[in-house]
Amino acid sequence: NQDNTNLSTTTNAQTDIITVTEVKVNVSMPEAAPKAAATGADGVGLLRTEHMMLTDGVHPKKFIVDDNEDELVKILVENIIKVVDLFHPKPVWYRTLDAPTDEFITLKGGENEPHEHNPMLGWRGIRRELDEPDILRAEFKAVKTLLDKGYDNIGVMLPLVQHPNELKHAKEIATEVGLVPHKDVDFGIMVEIPAAAITIEDFIDVGLDFISFGTNDLTQYSLAVDRNNELVAAHYNEEHPAIMKLIKYAIKKCNAAGVKTSICGQAGSVPHIVEKLVEFGITSVSANTDAVEAVRKTVARAEQKLILNAARASLNNDDDDLFD
Numbered sequence: 001n002q003d004n005t006n007l008s009t010t011t012n013a014q015t016d017i018i019t020v021t022e023v024k025v026n027v028s029m030p031e032a033a034p035k036a037a038a039t040g041a042d043g044v045g046l047l048r049t050e051h052m053m054l055t056d057g058v059h060p061k062k063f064i065v066d067d068n069e070d071e072l073v074k075i076l077v078e079n080i081i082k083v084v085d086l087f088h089p090k091p092v093w094y095r096t097l098d099a100p101t102d103e104f105i106t107l108k109g110g111e112n113e114p115h116e117h118n119p120m121l122g123w124r125g126i127r128r129e130l131d132e133p134d135i136l137r138a139e140f141k142a143v144k145t146l147l148d149k150g151y152d153n154i155g156v157m158l159p160l161v162q163h164p165n166e167l168k169h170a171k172e173i174a175t176e177v178g179l180v181p182h183k184d185v186d187f188g189i190m191v192e193i194p195a196a197a198i199t200i201e202d203f204i205d206v207g208l209d210f211i212s213f214g215t216n217d218l219t220q221y222s223l224a225v226d227r228n229n230e231l232v233a234a235h236y237n238e239e240h241p242a243i244m245k246l247i248k249y250a251i252k253k254c255n256a257a258g259v260k261t262s263i264c265g266q267a268g269s270v271p272h273i274v275e276k277l278v279e280f281g282i283t284s285v286s287a288n289t290d291a292v293e294a295v296r297k298t299v300a301r302a303e304q305k306l307i308l309n310a311a312r313a314s315l316n317n318d319d320d321d322l323f324d
């Protein structure tokens with residue numbers, strides 16, 4: 001009983017640059033989606049939900065406390081549909097809620113939020129959503145509603161995953177609400193904690209369609225540099241060799257297993273970093289709207305260089321020597 005009548009197909013400005021590595025765009029709020037789609041990006045590599053859930057100043061938990069889950073699901077559907085419709089049939093990866101406790105405190109219904117000394121190392125992302133699964137359940141129900149409407153271009157991305165059991169648990173909750181991970185919906189994790197990059201094979205064993213590097217957090221956790229602390233801002237280096245090594249390693253393991261790879265942190269909008277990621281074999285990058293064009297050109301150049309080098313290497317191996 002699918003209702004496909006309102007599905008639209010992407011008609012935004014197309015580009016004459018074709019890349020094998022997909023170039024996607026990050027979207028933080030539905031209102032920004034038309035501009036993002038106009039770049040001709042190959043999809044949305046990060047759809048943030050924080051603005052959809054928090055902008056009206058109400059703590060999402062309040063819907064649950066008030067026994068009004070349906071309203072939360074409705075708000076999510078109304079917001080997400082604007083993006084999946086605009087981009088259809090290109091994929092949109094919806095990231096589940098990831099806000100630190102200090103961002104919840106000022107909201108209506110946020111009076112009981114705990115005060116944490118270091119919210120960035122605290123109760124956020126998937127760890128919180130699994131402790132309080134009502135909101136995660138509402139998010140999955142919203143995704144299921146969109147699938148039932150025929151939007152087959154939506155994927156689910158879990159933030160701040162640190163252990164394969166978190167992925168396993170989240171998939172169980174998805175299944176409970178009728179979502180079928182890997183079959184009717186792509187399921188992936190953000191790699192933004194070094195532990196996840198180092199043990200990526202264990203996540204692949206649980207079952208993954210894609211990963212996306214959240215380099216904003218991966219940088220702060222790899223280097224022990226609070227991303228919001230100006231005193232240590234000079235030490236915040238997304239190109240630190242340790243981070244490049246983690247990314248290269250995880251891409252290699254994912255490529256071997258047929259798992260898609262992407263990046264949605266700010267580093268994905270920096271052309272010379274993107275060039276390295278293409279050399280590592282990343283299968284897509286997701287940039288800010290205003291960086292998509294430059295990133296696309298960088299990706300195309302990096303791919304040409306790889307192809308030319310491979311062709312030259314094979315010519316040099318040719319033993320058809322004139323003087324043999």
Ligand code: PEP
Pocket residue numbers: 046098192213214215216217218264265266
């Ligand atoms: C990241 O950590 O790189 C990321 C994209 O997520 P956020 O900036 O929302 O933490």
Ligand code: MG
Pocket residue numbers: 159192214216217
């Ligand atoms: Mg992050």
